[in-house]
Amino acid sequence: MRQNVSINVHHLTRVEGHGNIVVDVKNGKIEKMQWQVPEAPRFFEAMIRGRHYSEVARITSRICGICAIGHTLASVKATENALGIVVTPQTVKLRTIIKHAENCDSHLLHIYFLVAPDLFGAPSVFPLVPTHTEVVVRALRMKRFAHEWGSLLAGRTTHPTRVIPGGLSEYPTEAELKNLKKRLIDLQPDLDATVKTVLSVADKVPSFERQTEYMALSSDKEYAVYDGVIQTVMPDGKKQRWPVADYKSCTNEYVVPQSTAKYTKNKMASYMAGALARFNNNYDLLHPEAKKLAETLKFKPLCFNPYMNSVAQLVEVVHGVKDSIRLLDEVLGAGYKPEDLVKPKKFGRGQGAVEVPRGILFHEYGYDDKGMCTGGNCIIPTNQNHGNIQLDLEALVPKLLAAEKDEKAIELGLEMLVRAYDPCISCSTHYLKVEFKR
């Protein structure tokens, strides 16, 4: 076993936001093993006080540039809940398609641009442009398509314009929706090629397991992304559910000195959110094509290897594409037409949750009788994962030391682990807190 190791990854690369990994091993003893989050806090909570309900999602969308759609949807759902608004079935379906678009968009970005370079042995995607041109061009083409898919319905993917309390402010034409369906079907060759690329490097995904709790939105009807209740699955397969309104009792936020982001826990010392958590909770409701892919990859629940999160993302890309085709058929078959916004019926407090690429996201707001915001709270998936990342690192370092890996290999293994979570750090240091002022 190695006796002395010193790793200091300052501002880990190929992740969203700023995080550090610090490891100090002296005479075979781990003296320090820390996942640090030094991202500048941004105080969104102080910003939404006194703003009109129509402006709140437009502000909180800016918490994150990758999951802007998810923040907008969670925010709008929480506001609608507070205002007694129940949106139409068509709105729910269109918003679900928007949610699929974001998850696929972000997963493709993560798989191709952030994870793949490690598996191809490159420091970034750029050296792969001349050596793996076809893969890089395909990645950019698919990324652009996912962006156009989300933009057609949401107006924009980075800070969407059309998702507002009560419904959608603008609608694509029927012909545009039919064309979207065609393009989703035509994506098949690119999906197949993506699977092939992943299979070609699948043996490079590290094997490491640590049993933990997994939390995700869950529903009896579908593989939940837009709607559902909170569910966790324990290492023994036991599942438990909570209503979204009780989110604080299963997230239990706390502050730690090495992080400007808060940590969370539920029944175990930490839990994981994200694609692997959804896969472990809701596998049975995946689209048959997505299940088929999982079987090809010999990937089944419960999976305790956090590195497999990126593979779960690939399974979800297939699910998102197929499920969107189904939803488009339903919307187009039910007499698609633009609808008026549903108006507020009351002003009070409300919660909303959606599954963003990195996991379950909660928003909560209160409004006074003029519709002005009195306070809010957001709990972000990456916050929920920080504790689990720390415990994974603590379990992984001794294994890598025992395997006689050199410092460089240990560093890469740790970096890859954090990257597998696809952390969205600027998201997690938004700083909204749980307090309402009247």
Added chain:
Amino acid sequence: MSAKRKVKVAFFDFACCEGCQVELTNLSDPIFVGLLDHIEFVEFREVMKEKTTEPIDIAFVEGSFTRESDRARLEDIRKRASIVIAYGACAATAGINAMKNHTTDYKEYVYGKDAAMPHLDSQKALPISAAIKVDYALHGCPMDRAEFVRVVSDLLHGKQPLIPNYPVCVECKMRETVCRYELNDHCLGLVARAGCGAPCPADGIPCEACRGFWDHPNEEAIEEVLKSKGGLSAERAREKTRMFTATMRRDA
């Protein structure tokens, strides 16, 4: 800048959502690969491990200046780069981060008893020009991809990039979008810097001036119009321009 040698480009980020960097991945394959014929990314933490100690031709800096401890990093970027571009609203005007600037209780309100912990330090959100000299700004939340490509192209050709300096209203008229005020809504397009193509009013929502004010905003008039034509309360009309233009207001 010679057209023969690839121009060295780097991206850096401070307090922001990194959405403007994400927008680069939405450029589409022909445009992105085409750009790589002319520019070389030498440092870009969000997507690459590589770093450089060589001089940088163009540094794009995303995010606001919110901590004195970030000043040295900004100064270092300035020292290494020939051209520094404030990339997106957070860097150009402090954008949404400055919404809290007029309040003094934000730290206590958010952290309560932990507010004094040193690692949670944050001052007023300022544009990066408060710390270093900035050559150009790409406005907007998010910044506009077409404008990014145009500005890069201008710089590669040795041309001075022109950033529009007229209100968003001009662009609504050009694309024949019905005015929000005609639809019983309100809008900040009258005082907002154009250049985005006015997507928000066309999508059925008001312009929130994410590109900042143009150079001659009539702040008294916009407050009056928000009240008389937009139906906003006196307080909402007064506070409205804090969302993206807090650092540009007369009272900032």
